[in-house]
Amino acid sequence: MTSNIETIRNAEAQIPQLRDQLRALQAEARANDGVVDDEEQAEINQVESLINTTQQLITEKLRTWGANKTAYEKLRTKLATDLGKVEANEDAAFGQDKRAISVAVSKVDQAASVEDYATALSRTQELERLVDLFLKQVENERLNGLTTEELMEISLADENIDEVFTEEYMEALMTIPLKGEGTPELRDVIKKIEKGLSGANRTEVLTELAEIVGEPPTVADLDADYARFLILCKQRDAIGKEGEKGDIDPVDEKLHPDFVGSREQLMFGKVLGDALGIHEVFATLLSPTGGLVGPGNMLIGSVASPHLSPDNPVALHGTVHDAAGYLDSFHDEGPGYNYRGSEIEAMVTSAIELLPQSWENEILPFTGQLSGIGYWIVEAGDEYIEARFDEGLVALEQALESARDGASDQIDEIVSAIEDAKQELSDKADALRSDMEDAAAEAAQDLQDLVDEAQAEMLEASDALEDGFEKVSETVVETIENVSDAVGSFGEGVGEKLDAIANFIWN
Amino acid sequence: MTTITMHPSELAYAFSYSETVDVVGWGRDPFLPTTEADGDPKTWYADGAARLSEAGRLVETPDKGLNFTDEVVSAVLTLADPALVLLAQRKEGDGLRRLTVHMAKDTVLGMTRHPDGMFELTRYADLTAATLACVGFLGAARSPVQAGTRIDSNQEALNAVHQLATKGQTDQAVASLVKLGASAQDAASIQRAMAEPATAGMLSILYCSDNVARTARPYSIMTTADDETWILFSPASLEGPMVIERSSVSALTARVLVEVATWLKISA
Numbered sequence: 166m167t168s169n170i171e172t173i174r175n176a177e178a179q180i181p182q183l184r185d186q187l188r189a190l191q192a193e194a195r196a197n198d199g200v201v202d203d204e205e206q207a208e209i210n211q212v213e214s215l216i217n218t219t220q221q222l223i224t225e226k227l228r229t230w231g232a233n234k235t236a237y238e239k240l241r242t243k244l245a246t247d248l249g250k251v252e253a254n255e256d257a258a259f260g261q262d263k264r265a266i267s268v269a270v271s272k273v274d275q276a277a278s279v280e281d282y283a284t285a286l287s288r289t290q291e292l293e294r295l296v297d298l299f300l301k302q303v304e305n306e307r308l309n310g311l312t313t314e315e316l317m318e319i320s321l322a323d324e325n326i327d328e329v330f331t332e333e334y335m336e337a338l339m340t341i342p343l344k345g346e347g348t349p350e351l352r353d354v355i356k357k358i359e360k361g362l363s364g365a366n367r368t369e370v371l372t373e374l375a376e377i378v379g380e381p382p383t384v385a386d387l388d389a390d391y392a393r394f395l396i397l398c399k400q401r402d403a404i405g406k407e408g409e410k411g412d413i414d415p416v417d418e419k420l421h422p423d424f425v426g427s428r429e430q431l432m433f434g435k436v437l438g439d440a441l442g443i444h445e446v447f448a449t450l451l452s453p454t455g456g457l458v459g460p461g462n463m464l465i466g467s468v469a470s471p472h473l474s475p476d477n478p479v480a481l482h483g484t485v486h487d488a489a490g491y492l493d494s495f496h497d498e499g500p501g502y503n504y505r506g507s508e509i510e511a512m513v514t515s516a517i518e519l520l521p522q523s524w525e526n527e528i529l530p531f532t533g534q535l536s537g538i539g540y541w542i543v544e545a546g547d548e549y550i551e552a553r554f555d556e557g558l559v560a561l562e563q564a565l566e567s568a569r570d571g572a573s574d575q576i577d578e579i580v581s582a583i584e585d586a587k588q589e590l591s592d593k594a595d596a597l598r599s600d601m602e603d604a605a606a607e608a609a610q611d612l613q614d615l616v617d618e619a620q621a622e623m624l625e626a627s628d629a630l631e632d633g634f635e636k637v638s639e640t641v642v643e644t645i646e647n648v649s650d651a652v653g654s655f656g657e658g659v660g661e662k663l664d665a666i667a668n669f670i671w672n
Numbered sequence: 673m674t675t676i677t678m679h680p681s682e683l684a685y686a687f688s689y690s691e692t693v694d695v696v697g698w699g700r701d702p703f704l705p706t707t708e709a710d711g712d713p714k715t716w717y718a719d720g721a722a723r724l725s726e727a728g729r730l731v732e733t734p735d736k737g738l739n740f741t742d743e744v745v746s747a748v749l750t751l752a753d754p755a756l757v758l759l760a761q762r763k764e765g766d767g768l769r770r771l772t773v774h775m776a777k778d779t780v781l782g783m784t785r786h787p788d789g790m791f792e793l794t795r796y797a798d799l800t801a802a803t804l805a806c807v808g809f810l811g812a813a814r815s816p817v818q819a820g821t822r823i824d825s826n827q828e829a830l831n832a833v834h835q836l837a838t839k840g841q842t843d844q845a846v847a848s849l850v851k852l853g854a855s856a857q858d859a860a861s862i863q864r865a866m867a868e869p870a871t872a873g874m875l876s877i878l879y880c881s882d883n884v885a886r887t888a889r890p891y892s893i894m895t896t897a898d899d900e901t902w903i904l905f906s907p908a909s910l911e912g913p914m915v916i917e918r919s920s921v922s923a924l925t926a927r928v929l930v931e932v933a934t935w936l937k938i939s940a
Contacts, residue, residue, distance in 0.1 A: 459689035474737035479689045479748050486691040489882075562907035562915075565930050572926035576800070577816045580921065628673055629801035630921065632794065633771065633808025637762060640769040641787045648761060648874060651770065653694035655878075655885040658909075663876055665827065665910050666890040669834055670763050670872045 170280040173226050176219055183219065187212045233282035240289050241273070247296045254303060262299050269295055294381065298389055301442075305392040317403045321396065322498045323442035330499065334439075335485055339476050343431040343445065345377040351446070352426035359415070359450055362391065374446065382444060394447035401451060401495040410494045416453045429456040429475040429484070436488040440498065452491045458483035579626050673801070675794045676743070681705075682729070683751075683791060685720030686744060692752040696878060696885050697759045697772035702785060747793055750776040751783070754880050756932065760806040762873035771809045773802040803928045804921065810893050811871030813901040813920045822917035823862075825852050830904065830914050837866035862916060865894035865902045875924070877931060889931060893924065903927075 190212060194205035201209070251266055269292040276285035308316070328334060345351035354377060357370045371387045382390070401413070416424050424430055433456030434449030441448060449455065458480060459473055473480040492499035645651055648667035649660035684703040687695070694700050705716040724730035724744070732738045740748065751774050758773040773782045773796070780802045782794040796802040829852060836845035842863055849859035865872075872894045878885040895901040903919045906912060919927070 458691055459685075472738065473689050474739050477689075477739050478745050479686065479740055479752075482749060482752060483689050483691040490691070558908035559913055561934065565934065569923070569926045569930050572929055573816070573920075573922040576804070576922035576925050579800075580804070580814075625673060625797040626801045626804055629796055630804040630808040632673065633760075633805035633810075636771055636784050636792075636805070636809050637769060637811070639786060639792070640771065640784045641789075642764045642767045642769055643785075644767045648768075651697065651699060651761070652759065652876075652878065652885050652888075653696045653699040654883065655696075656887070659878075659885050659888040662888050662906065662910055663874075663890050666876075666892050666905065667761075667874055668831070669866070669892040669904050670874060670894070671766070672834075672838070 169283070170230055173223060173230060176223050176226075180216065180219060180223075183212060183216045187216065230282060233286045234280075237277065237282045237286040237289055240286070240293060241277075244289065244293055244296060247300060251296060251299055254299075256303070256306075258306075259299065259303065262295075262302070266292065266295050266299060294383075294386070298386055301389045301393065305389060305396065308393075308396045313399065313403045316396070316400050317407070320498065321393075321400060321442075321496060322440060322492075326440045326498065329436060329440045330485070330489060335481060338432060338435065338485075339478070339481060341432075341435065343428060343435065344379075345426065346428045346431050347423075347426060348377070351377050355426050355446060355449065358391070358446070359453070367391070378444070378446065387444060390443040390447050393441075393443050394450065397441060397443070397451060397496070404497060405495045408494065413452060414454050416457075421457065424457060425453075427456075427475075429472065429480075432456060432475055432481070433484050433488055436485055437491065440488065440492055441496070452495075455487050455491060456484050458487060576626075580630060673794060673796055675792060677786070677790045677792050679720065679723050680789060680791060681716050681720030682723045682727075683720070683748075685717050685724060686740060686748045687752060688717065689740075690748055690752040692748075692883065694883065695751050696754055696757045696774070696880055696883060697770070698783070702791075746777075746779045747781055750774045750779040750781045753883050757878040757880055757885065758802065758806050758928070759876040759878060760809050760873065761876075762810055762871065763869075768873070769809075771806055773806060775799065775802075799932065800925065800929060803925045806875055807921050807924050807928075810873040810875055811895050812893060812924050813895055813899045815899065815920060817901075817918050817920045817923055821858060822915055823849070823852050823854050824913050824915050826912075827906070827910055827914045830916060833862075834866050837863045840867070842867070858918070861896060861898070861900045862902055864896045864898075865900065868897070869894040870897045870899075871895045875928070877928060879935060891924070891927075893919070 187209065190205070190209050191201075194201040194209065248266075248270070251263060254263065269288065273285055273288045273292055276282075276288055308321075311319070350373075354370060354374050358374070362370050367388070368384070371384050371391065374387055375382065375384045379387070405411070405413070416430075418425065430449050430453075431445050433452075434445035434447075436448075437451060437455065438445040438448035441451075456475075475481070475484070489499045647660075647664050648671070649655065649663045652659070652663065655663075680703045687693070687703065695703070705713065721730060724740075729741050729744045730738065731741065754774040754776045756775040760771040760773075762769045762771075769784075771782060771784050773780060775781075780796040780799060782792075782796060782802060782805060784792045784794075786792060794805070796805065829848075833845055833848045833852070836842075836848060845863045845866070846856070846859045849862055850856060854862060872892070874890055874892050876888050876890040879887040879889075889905070891903045891905040893901060893903050901919045901924070902916055903924060904914065904916045906914050
């Protein structure tokens, strides 16, 4: 049985007949002697089982059919705009591709008209690939017509670049399969592409590549990506030259014989490729040494195996950082790391739990006023906006007084509770010991258990405070010019604020 | 709360794999070789790798290749790309002692440097514990204080008071503080905290992204010989008001926690 609705409906139509058959069998069995013998029961069971199985299959297939229908309709709606762009394109050079898309649309419509959404979905996915390819080729044609100066001014980033620099993306990158990784075949093809492709050689090498990493991508997909890669190279060289970013180095294969085509290199290429909308193999060639992170690169001969496993989160962070740096330097792109405040929310939960329940209400009036204004201050630096922002912050600081008081009381309790509990334990045990040593020991143990339980929550905070006091004598005394020098990298206005407050201590 | 010590070359070696140069709260210099005896960078990194291997923090297996232990991975990622850093700097003569706390994902990590150059890394349970460690490090008064003892002024006026107090013009400093709204008793206490603090320092909350401190909320903290702590801060920009407020271990910890929790709500 397929998920075709006709077949499902035919199956549904059989259920009443099967039920009739079952009823007839049951009646016949009882009619003879009023007793259903083993043979009759077996026959009844067989029909019942057939009815159950058929119903289960119908339910399952209907669910699949419904899911396919929803997915098809969603994708088809999404494609509408792009299909309009294809239709509007009058360039004769793309006539053949337009006709192929038109045929693909007819095939989709044919399947949808008979409600065969499994086929319709699969054909729409193929149609999407054709449309994407078409639009990419058209866009490549347009980009090829731009001057270098024009190319430097435009964005060549993929529309989904913001999704690349997220925690979720990095998590997925760790285990993502990269076809051909570490194989001599892929290494050879990458070296051929690095030398440059044209004419018959271009088709031949890209066919070889498709055999390793496809399909998909098809040779045509890879060809469009290669064309975009050449445009990206042009932009890279122009922006890099203007910003004096230095030359793009090839991989030194004497030092790194296994690097080309390795997982390390392809992971870097994957990040860059997803950010720029090209296949990872071409993206690696935009910056061939990308993904070589760590001092291991310099330590050949000194350290046995200098390359960290590429799946290690530290190396992964380095790879993504490397890609972000390249995008910023050579394409003026990259949103930086898209970390949200919620990332550390769990660690602040304990702090929030100390606050009175009303605290969120207290900040509520300020939330809308303050969020987003910071952005405009950075962008516009407008004194009026800054003054309004200051007003909001000052009012908020004052409104939170009761929240701070509530938290402060609880912290006092936490810090003092341990000492109080220990003292109580000691006093009680001493008193009992003088009367009856055995009972005292038992009581002391009971008390100790209670204190341990209370301490489990409070000990960490109390210990941390003592740890802070103790650390003073253990730390080195340093000499620095300005407090802000110690901060490392900081944004606009941070150094000024730190030094202004530091003046009250060090001047 | 667990603590490990690491040689700077171990950290430098590990940081290089995450393409990290600066550590917020420390910069880059503390992790680089400082003397000729430390050798060139190659030797420094090789030494770091050897130390890590010896300590079982860098492990190579035939199936998984070369890997840091989970403990080192979480420490390096937290130091290399924190969302929040608390920078506690305690005055010591003209110099300072430093404790930093770095937060990222599920890790809260404290870091100090010993006189022999070794770094001490302490893992705290949560922000409350880490803040208490910073506040303790800065010598804040343990005794609870009554809320609301504060003067709302501005940078210029408080700078002038500070100048008077530190140049020995005690009476003028106290008079200026009274004029700004302090009681005579509080004014005398603030003057002593500014002129001759038993302990003094700064606690800066640094909100970070991409390993850069984007926003800072610094507090200067001064405690007198009578164990009275005063903090000084700007609730908004430097052009806005500046506040001096009576504080303590619990009051300052609460202020930091509320500040961070509020920032999370507003920036969400």
